[in-house]
Amino acid sequence: MGADYYETENDKNVLSETGGIPIGIGKNSHIRKAIIDKNARIGENVKIINFDNVQEAVRETEGYFIKSGIVTVIKDALIPSGTII
Secondary structure, X not given: OOOOOOOOHHHHHHHHHHOOOOOEEOOOOEEOOEEXXXXXXXXXXXXXXXXXXXXXXXXXXXXXXXXXXXXXXXXXXXXXXXXXX
């Protein structure tokens, strides 16, 4: 079991300047019927809403999976800005 990771304000500023995504949920993102695991990085303008009403999907290489229609963003995942799930 790994330790929790916390970012300082300086870390967040450096990430912002270099185009990185800080831990947490970016501006203008919408999340519905989802579980977000710890240390996930969700970019700006992301929609995690199960747009296509998928019931089961394994997309762990993309940072998530869907089971019984519920999206789970896995630990330490990075969901790029503008992504629609």
